[in-house]
Amino acid sequence: MKRFSLGGNAAATTTSDTPRYRHWCDPACGHEAEPEPPRRQFLRSSLGLATAGGVAGLGLGGALAGCASTAPAGPADVVLLNARIATVDPKRPRAQALAIVGEQFAAVGSDADMQRWIGPRTRVIDAQGRTVVPGLIDSHAHFIRGGLTYTQELRWDGVPSLADALVMLRDQARRTQPPHWVQVVGGFSPYQFREKRLPTLQEINAATGDVPCFVMNLYDRAFLNRAALRVLGFDRNTPNPIGSVLEKDAAGNPTGLVVNTTSLGGLVALFARVPKLSDDDQALSTQLYMREMNRLGLTSVVDAGGGGQNYPEHYSGIAQLAAERKMTLRISYNLFAQRPGQELADYQAWSQRVAPGQGDDWLRMVGAGEYILWAATDPANFGKSVAPAPAIMESKLTEVATYLVGKGWPIRMHASYDSTATRILDVLEKVNRDVPMKNVRWALDHCETLSPRSMERVAAMGGRIAIQNRMSLDGEVFAQTWGREAAADAPAIGRMRAMGLPVACGTDSSRATSYNPWVSLHWLVTGKTMGDTRLNADRNLVSRDEALRMWTLEGAALTGDEARKGSIQPGKLADFALLSDDYFAVPEDDIRDITAVLTVVGGAVVHGSGAFAAQAPAVVKPMPDWLPVNVYGGYQQRRKSGMAQAPGAAGMHGAGCCAGSASAPIIVGDRGNWRMSCGCAVV
Numbered sequence: 223m224k225r226f227s228l229g230g231n232a233a234a235t236t237t238s239d240t241p242r243y244r245h246w247c248d249p250a251c252g253h254e255a256e257p258e259p260p261r262r263q264f265l266r267s268s269l270g271l272a273t274a275g276g277v278a279g280l281g282l283g284g285a286l287a288g289c290a291s292t293a294p295a296g297p298a299d300v301v302l303l304n305a306r307i308a309t310v311d312p313k314r315p316r317a318q319a320l321a322i323v324g325e326q327f328a329a330v331g332s333d334a335d336m337q338r339w340i341g342p343r344t345r346v347i348d349a350q351g352r353t354v355v356p357g358l359i360d361s362h363a364h365f366i367r368g369g370l371t372y373t374q375e376l377r378w379d380g381v382p383s384l385a386d387a388l389v390m391l392r393d394q395a396r397r398t399q400p401p402h403w404v405q406v407v408g409g410f411s412p413y414q415f416r417e418k419r420l421p422t423l424q425e426i427n428a429a430t431g432d433v434p435c436f437v438m439n440l441y442d443r444a445f446l447n448r449a450a451l452r453v454l455g456f457d458r459n460t461p462n463p464i465g466s467v468l469e470k471d472a473a474g475n476p477t478g479l480v481v482n483t484t485s486l487g488g489l490v491a492l493f494a495r496v497p498k499l500s501d502d503d504q505a506l507s508t509q510l511y512m513r514e515m516n517r518l519g520l521t522s523v524v525d526a527g528g529g530g531q532n533y534p535e536h537y538s539g540i541a542q543l544a545a546e547r548k549m550t551l552r553i554s555y556n557l558f559a560q561r562p563g564q565e566l567a568d569y570q571a572w573s574q575r576v577a578p579g580q581g582d583d584w585l586r587m588v589g590a591g592e593y594i595l596w597a598a599t600d601p602a603n604f605g606k607s608v609a610p611a612p613a614i615m616e617s618k619l620t621e622v623a624t625y626l627v628g629k630g631w632p633i634r635m636h637a638s639y640d641s642t643a644t645r646i647l648d649v650l651e652k653v654n655r656d657v658p659m660k661n662v663r664w665a666l667d668h669c670e671t672l673s674p675r676s677m678e679r680v681a682a683m684g685g686r687i688a689i690q691n692r693m694s695l696d697g698e699v700f701a702q703t704w705g706r707e708a709a710a711d712a713p714a715i716g717r718m719r720a721m722g723l724p725v726a727c728g729t730d731s732s733r734a735t736s737y738n739p740w741v742s743l744h745w746l747v748t749g750k751t752m753g754d755t756r757l758n759a760d761r762n763l764v765s766r767d768e769a770l771r772m773w774t775l776e777g778a779a780l781t782g783d784e785a786r787k788g789s790i791q792p793g794k795l796a797d798f799a800l801l802s803d804d805y806f807a808v809p810e811d812d813i814r815d816i817t818a819v820l821t822v823v824g825g826a827v828v829h830g831s832g833a834f835a836a837q838a839p840a841v842v843k844p845m846p847d848w849l850p851v852n853v854y855g856g857y858q859q860r861r862k863s864g865m866a867q868a869p870g871a872a873g874m875h876g877a878g879c880c881a882g883s884a885s886a887p888i889i890v891g892d893r894g895n896w897r898m899s900c901g902c903a904v905v
């Protein structure tokens with residue numbers, strides 16, 4: 223089993239002897255000295271990119287001398303020339319070249335400016351005129367949980383047709399070794415398929431035969447094949463999973479369809495019963511998932527926790543990778559309340575052992591969320607009716623929020639609908655009278671129907687907004703459920719920005735959306751779903767520069783890291799991506815096809831392809847051999863997929879697929895009757 227290590231030898235450089243520093247931008251720099259930012263010990267990279275340990279210190283010393291005395295700057299570890307750099311620094315939005323010393327950018331400017339940074343041991347990279355952006359920051363992803371199962375999942379992310387998807391399912395069933403299952407765990411949309419529909423149980427059973435199979439559409443529904451029903455022991459007497467309906471046929475036997483009616487808890491519990499890889503293989507899976515993120519230009523994620531993602535046991539794997547210096551992606555994580563009704567006790571227990579800020583730039587705990595109280599949330603899919611939170615919600619949330627803000631814990635809270643946000647804000651305003659909310663960074667997440675009034679209330683308490691492109695996958699369903707007019711403002715990005723609210727963007731991967739950040743950037747710029755349905759009104763579209771800012775600097779600001787990362791500026795962490803295509807020049811619809819050809823985190827190369835492949839670190843081999851990731855890799859890029867064309871594309875939902883909602887079957891759920899919007903299984 224070949225493992226890739228970031229920490230080859232342990233020669234460390236620190237700047238503890240230089241408590242204050244000046245800007246490294248220019249020898250004649252007149253900037254005032256600033257406090258030295260905290261720097262973790264930098265273990266030299268074994269990737270062949272960075273040079274010997276002492277050089278970083280030399281470079282820094284030279285820069286200090288140069289800045290103060292106009293003497294030439296010392297050598298950099300890395301200089302990147304001939305690039306088109308979008309810095310996301312308003313003072314210098316574009317640049318041509320950059321220099322890196324140790325983990326940080328040392329200089330940004332023109333090719334000529336960089337000459338004095340080049341020494342005999344400096345690694346000089348020719349960007350070949352390509353576009354460079356700050357490393358992308360997914361400000362809301364369920365990364366740690368997703369990493370544990372990434373390699374065993376058959377990911378349909380980007381697959382262009384259901385016909386292709388079913389071929390993948392069939393082939394993977396033939397490969398999969400017992401006791402493992404074939405599993406597709408969200409991240410795709412039926413609208414990305416040319417057929418514009420989900421598979422049927424018959425199709426899934428035909429493709430997978432005797433190999434147990436679990437296919438989940440977002441958090442909406444799961445399909446279990448006959449073999450899975452057998453392994454689980456599901457029969458006519460099996461009760462509905464929590465918050466869900468187990469569909470039964472006329473004879474009373476389960477068909478294999480499980481639909482989330484009131485809570486995603488049932489689907490989560492079902493997936494928990496699918497056999498998992500060993501701890502070692504889960505660690506490999508997490509490394510592969512980080513590398514897949516790096517391939518797409520991501521250098522940081524803010525982890526939103528998740529149901530069943532308990533501290534500390536489900537964080538020990540990622541902590542181990544961090545301790546072994548195997549991180550290639552920076553992770554800031556939030557602790558998600560695990561026990562409905564016992565949320566305060568969860569946080570009281572956790573605050574005994576961990577505090578926000580604990581960790582380092584690779585792995586750091588940053589606060590609470592995205593659930594701090596289960597009762598204060600709303601559905602994860604737009605096709606579900608929204609049941610009002612119980613009346614006890616306000617008093618419970620007051621307790622939990624007062625406790626967290628009092629302890630100085632930043633808060634993130636899931637709120638798709640304004641009806642949820644309104645009640646949360648009622649509570650936070652009350653908390654704010656005793657403990658100022660402005661003492662912590664806090665944000666509402668999703669906010670698809672957040673009203674202008676609620677935006678004002680968020681702004682008044684110094685809050686932030688974190689949106690995600692869930693509409694990319696579930697937008698058609700949103701429009702069917704709530705109407706096209708509501709969809710045009712879901713979310714009302716234009717209004718948020720006009721109000722001056724800080725807005726960061728992310729994905730909400732890996733189940734509620736795909737993890738590909740470029741699908742999200744595409745959505746911000748075009749207002750289109752993965753199924754090419756234009757939903758967002760013009761007033762909610764943003765420029766490419768603004769979209770990039772929401773995916774970089776605004777994400778950093780959510781965790782209080784805006785002075786450390788999120789833009790390409792001297793003194794910030796050297797995280798950037800060299801792109802496959804010019805993000806600023808490609809046709810809008812091609813934004814979603816962009817990848818990175820070179821990704822650098824903290825001055826170390828974590829991904830390289832094409833002309834930059836030689837720069838890339840060793841490949842991590844997924845184990846065991848039968849894993850789908852060994853065959854399909856990660857996201858199925860449109861232009862490179864080379865997959866068979868679908869035999870024929872069906873029309874959109876409603877175009878002959880069903881007789882309309884009047885004929886949709888009624889399912890008797892555990893909280894009343896519930897009806898699918900249509901019987902065709904395209905919801």
Ligand SMILES: [Zn+2]
Binds near residue numbers: 636637667668
């Ligand atoms: Zn959420």
Ligand SMILES: [Zn+2]
Binds near residue numbers: 362364526730
């Ligand atoms: Zn989430």
Ligand SMILES: [Zn+2]
Binds near residue numbers: 876901
């Ligand atoms: Zn239909």
